Amino acid sequence: MSQISHGHNNEPATIPDGDSLHAPSPFLPFELITEILYRVPVKFLIQFKCVCKSWKTLISNPEFAKKHFSTFHHHHHLLLSINDALNNLIVKLYSFPSIFETPPPISTQVSYPLNTQSCFAFMVGSCDGMLCFAGSLNTALLWNPTIRVFKRLPPLEKYTIFGFGFDQCSDSYKVVAILCSLSSSDGGSAYVTEVKIHNLGTDSWRRIQEYPFGIPSGLSAKFVSGTLNWLASTHKLSSYAIVSLDLGKESCQELLQPDYGEVNVLSFSLGVLKNCLSIIVHYEEGFSDVWLMNDYGKKESWTKFLCLPFLGFPHVLPYGKVIYIYDDKEVLLEFNSELAIYNFRNETFNFPEVPDFYGWPEPQIYVESLISPCS
Amino acid sequence: MAKTPEPKRTISLKPCDGDVIEVSPMIAKQMQTIQSFIEDDSFIATTTIIPLPNVTAFQLSKIIDYLNYHSNSKAVADNVKESTKKFDEEFLKELEHDKLKELLHAANYLNVKEVLDFLCQAVADLIQDKSVKFVRKFFGVVNDYSVEEEEDIRRTHAWAFEGVEED
Numbered sequence: 238m239s240q241i242s243h244g245h246n247n248e249p250a251t252i253p254d255g256d257s258l259h260a261p262s263p264f265l266p267f268e269l270i271t272e273i274l275y276r277v278p279v280k281f282l283i284q285f286k287c288v289c290k291s292w293k294t295l296i297s298n299p300e301f302a303k304k305h306f307s308t309f310h311h312h313h314h315l316l317l318s319i320n321d322a323l324n325n326l327i328v329k330l331y332s333f334p335s336i337f338e339t340p341p342p343i344s345t346q347v348s349y350p351l352n353t354q355s356c357f358a359f360m361v362g363s364c365d366g367m368l369c370f371a372g373s374l375n376t377a378l379l380w381n382p383t384i385r386v387f388k389r390l391p392p393l394e395k396y397t398i399f400g401f402g403f404d405q406c407s408d409s410y411k412v413v414a415i416l417c418s419l420s421s422s423d424g425g426s427a428y429v430t431e432v433k434i435h436n437l438g439t440d441s442w443r444r445i446q447e448y449p450f451g452i453p454s455g456l457s458a459k460f461v462s463g464t465l466n467w468l469a470s471t472h473k474l475s476s477y478a479i480v481s482l483d484l485g486k487e488s489c490q491e492l493l494q495p496d497y498g499e500v501n502v503l504s505f506s507l508g509v510l511k512n513c514l515s516i517i518v519h520y521e522e523g524f525s526d527v528w529l530m531n532d533y534g535k536k537e538s539w540t541k542f543l544c545l546p547f548l549g550f551p552h553v554l555p556y557g558k559v560i561y562i563y564d565d566k567e568v569l570l571e572f573n574s575e576l577a578i579y580n581f582r583n584e585t586f587n588f589p590e591v592p593d594f595y596g597w598p599e600p601q602i603y604v605e606s607l608i609s610p611c612s
Numbered sequence: 613m614a615k616t617p618e619p620k621r622t623i624s625l626k627p628c629d630g631d632v633i634e635v636s637p638m639i640a641k642q643m644q645t646i647q648s649f650i651e652d653d654s655f656i657a658t659t660t661i662i663p664l665p666n667v668t669a670f671q672l673s674k675i676i677d678y679l680n681y682h683s684n685s686k687a688v689a690d691n692v693k694e695s696t697k698k699f700d701e702e703f704l705k706e707l708e709h710d711k712l713k714e715l716l717h718a719a720n721y722l723n724v725k726e727v728l729d730f731l732c733q734a735v736a737d738l739i740q741d742k743s744v745k746f747v748r749k750f751f752g753v754v755n756d757y758s759v760e761e762e763e764d765i766r767r768t769h770a771w772a773f774e775g776v777e778e779d
Contacts, residue, residue, distance in 0.1 A: 263713040264752045269720055272728070276736035283772035287744045287765050289756050310733070385771060 271295060275308035279366075279383045279605045302607035306365055309606075315560065315569070316368075316603035318349075318360045319593045325352040328360075328368070328382055329593055330603060337563045337578060341590045347382040351389075360599060361457045362401040366606025369401035369412060371456070377401075377412050377435070379610035388610040390435050391442060400458030400465035406485035410437050410610070413458070413465055413482060415448050428452050434487060437610065445487045450480045457599050458482075459507045461514045462533035466492070468507055477505055479516070481534075495528045495539035503554060509602070510562050515542070517559050523547045525556040527568075543568065543581055560600050623650065624661040630669030632661055639679050644723035664722075670711075671718035675727050678703060682726060704734050709750060712738075743776065 265273075274282060274296070282305070286293040295301055314330040321327055326349035335343040349358060351372065361369040361377070370378045375397045380387035395416040404411050412435040420429045428451060433442040453467035454477070460466075463484050468477045479492040494516065501521035508515040514530040524547040532538035545556050557571030566582045569589075576594045578587050594600070622634040623646065640646045649655060649662055664672065681699050707715060712735065719727040739747050748755055755762070766773055 263710055263717055265713055265716060266720075269716060269732070270751060272732045273735045273739075276733050277740050280772050281740045283769050284744060284776065285747060286769065287757070287762055288747050288751075289753050292753070293765070 267291070271301075274301075275305050276310065278309070279305075279607050282607060283384065296607070299609070299612040302609065302612070306606045306608060311604040313561070314603040314605075315591070316360075316363060316601040317591075317593050318370075325349070326358055330382075331591060333561065333563060336569065336589045336591065337567060347385070350380060350385070350387045351378065359456065360601060361399040362460055363601040363603050364402050364410065364460055366604055366608050367401075367410065367610055368601070368603075369399060371397070371399045375416075377414070379410070379412070379437075381606065381609060383605040384607060384609060386609045386611055388437075391440065393433070393442065395431075398453050398456060398458075398467075400460070400467070400482065402458075402460035402463070402465055402484050404484035405463055407436075411435065411484050413484070414442065415453060417452055432482075432489075434484075446489070448480070448482075449489055450478055450491070453480065455507070459509050459514060461509050461512070464533070466507055466514055468505060479507065479514075492530075492534065493536035495536075495541070497526075506558055508559055510542070510559060515559065517556065519554050519556060523555070525554075527559050545570070545579065546584065558600070561602060625672060626661050626663045627667050627669040627672045628663075628665050633669070633672055633676065635676055638683065639676060642679055642683075642724055642726060643675075644725070645721065666721050667718045668714075671715050674703070674707075674715055675719060675722065675724055678727050678730065679724070700730070709738075 274285070274292075277285070282296050286296050313333045315333065315336060316328055316330050318326060318328045327346050328349065329344050329346045331342045331344045349370070351358065358370045358372040358378070361371050363369075366383060367379055367381045370380065372378055375393040375395060377390045377397075377399050378387055379390065379401075390412060393414055393416055395418050398415045398417065400413040400415075402411060402413075403409070414433045414435065416431040416433065417428055418430075419426050430448040430452065432445050432448050434445055435442050448469075450469035453469050455468055458465035458467050465482045465484065467480050467482075469480045470477060479494060480489055481492050482489045492514075497518060503519045503521050505519070506517050508517060510527070510529060514533060516528050516530075517525055518528065519525045525545040526541055527543040527545065528539050529542045530539050543559075548555060555573050557574070559568055559570045560576075561569040563569065563578075567578050567580045569576060569578055571577070572579075572586070576589055576591050578589060579585075580587075622636055623640040624632045624634055625640075625646070626632045637650075640650065646662060682696070704712070712731065716728070716731045716735065719731055739750060742750075747753070757765075
């Protein structure tokens, strides 16, 4: 410890010493090296496991992965899962600045880990760098394509709709399965559901309370603020409820929707924009509105974010999902089954060159991480 | 906080190899090590010079430059991004590898979060597409793997090394 004299004061005060500063070539303490590595992209961290044993131990530690995820300056990617010419499933990642700013967009791709087993799979969701896929035979798979680690979850016995997200209360990633089956009792037949939650820690499914709203529509749930959200059809025709499953409480509730006003709604779809739950509402009149729930769970926080203009085709739905908001002036959306960028400041459209977009399956927003489904 | 009014005058910092440098309380406040020194009851703002035996005049003035620029540029909202980027680039241009590491040390010693974050990011940007050999040399890390052990890691993660040129 070095001492610092206090001018006229006789009491010395101390400031902790910065060790090894005067070494001929400066060596950085391990804490500083760790701080630096929190800011290095995942692919290079995998390479840097070769530097020495203590770096490998550090980079492999799940706690490091978490801190890296919260510190690293993330770039968002558009993630599309597509089938190549050999019918293999691949995921393709497009970096967002390149979609909006520098055509043609830059992409990288990774093959789905179970391609050799010729099984059908589609994407359920993306959370903290991990993807959840639903495969054939009612199985789910968690996969981090950046570190190329995957885990198959125990299979389920019935047709299943999955959802995937992170629960802060238990500090764990959870996959929710809604098992659906047709029951023919009391002279009629109706769909019945059973809800199960998989916990990565125990690697087992556990039954929770019923899904109270029939069958979720749409195959993937939207993960927002610790909840999974589906649209579900209600008893009234052409009317949908937003059903929210809280991953911490493990219970469902209905979310109140915005007041759409005096319009004829054709259809809805849910999305996540700016970390908020969003709903895009398509009207018979040929235009669509995008609403954001700024404060999750509060009806009064719904605000109309954007009105997508009527382009001359009544009763035709030109707009599909709204995928991403960029730089507070542009949105990436599905338009006539293609990708389009709508600049809502000057109300212009343009079409990025993303040849792999078919509108199906659901495009996802992806950020890379070191978080492993196996830890 | 309300009971101890901030000293109006500047704070005097004495680097190990130069004259006293005066900084405003606002700048000093961002240096946690100095701040806890000032908050010490025995500190007399008007007369005390704070010696910094682990920080050179060059390092101290770089850190003060950074804090000055960034605290001023926060006040103006528009068109700041571009000029800030330019300032940051110029700031780093003057630093060779050893100087950069020394500055990181000094920022760590003074515990200036903003500068620490910036310099950690700068080093991360510098090393991220470099070879494992470069990284070892940069940090002075000794390779404690056997040839076989290192080969094994490279084989297991072969995809991460695609397109990487070893020097």
